[in-house]
Amino acid sequence: MFDPGSDPDADLLSAAVAGDRDAFAALLRRHYDRIHGLAWQLTGSRADADDVAQDVCCALVEKIAGFRREAKFSTWLCGIVYNACRDLHRRKRSFGGFTARLAVLAGLARAPDGRDLYDAIWLKSAIMRLKPAYRDTAILVVGQQLTHGEAAGILGVAEATISWRMHEVRRLIAEDRTPTA
Known part of the structure; x- marks a missing residue:
C-alpha cells in the first residue's frame, strides 16, 4: 500500500492542488526532464517529445486537482505521459499524419533534423x-x-x-x- 506521506513531492503537490502557482511551477521544473525523456523514449523523436511534453504540462493544470495520491506523483505523471504518447501514435496513424508528411514534402514544414534521425536509429536498434x-x-x-x-x-x-x-x-x-x- 502506498503511503502518500512518503512521496518526495507531497508538500509541493498539496500546495499546487490548493492553487499555488509557484508550487505548480516548481513541480513542472522538477519533473520536466522526466516528462520529456519518457516522451522521447516512447516516440523516438525530439519534435514529438517536445509536443507531448507541452501537451502534458498544459493538461496538468486541470488534471492535478484530480490526483488521488494512490501512487507517487512521478508514477502518476508517467501514466499521463504514456497515455499522451499513445494518443499521439493514434493521431499520427490517422489522416492528420498523412497531411503532416505531405507538408514536409511540399516544403511547408521542416523535416526532423539529423539529431532526431541518429537518436531514432540508436533507440530503435535497441528495442525495435x-x-x-x-x-x-x-x-x-x-x-x-x-x-x-x-x-x-x-x-x-x-x-x-x-x-x-x-x-x-x-x-x-x-x-x-x-x-x-
Whole structure:
C-alpha cells in the first residue's frame, strides 16, 4: 500500500492542488526532464517529445486537482505521459499524419533534423524488434526506473505480468546478441 506521506513531492503537490502557482511551477521544473525523456523514449523523436511534453504540462493544470495520491506523483505523471504518447501514435496513424508528411514534402514544414534521425536509429536498434507490450514495459521499468507494481498500474496489467515481460525482454535481447553461425 502506498503511503502518500512518503512521496518526495507531497508538500509541493498539496500546495499546487490548493492553487499555488509557484508550487505548480516548481513541480513542472522538477519533473520536466522526466516528462520529456519518457516522451522521447516512447516516440523516438525530439519534435514529438517536445509536443507531448507541452501537451502534458498544459493538461496538468486541470488534471492535478484530480490526483488521488494512490501512487507517487512521478508514477502518476508517467501514466499521463504514456497515455499522451499513445494518443499521439493514434493521431499520427490517422489522416492528420498523412497531411503532416505531405507538408514536409511540399516544403511547408521542416523535416526532423539529423539529431532526431541518429537518436531514432540508436533507440530503435535497441528495442525495435520487441512487441509493443514488451517495449512499453521495458521503457517504464528500465528507462523510467518504475517498480513492477507502478508499471503494472500504468499499463493496466498484473504485477506478475510485468515481471514475466521483463524476463522475456532480457531473454529476447540476449538471443538477439547471440552471434549466428
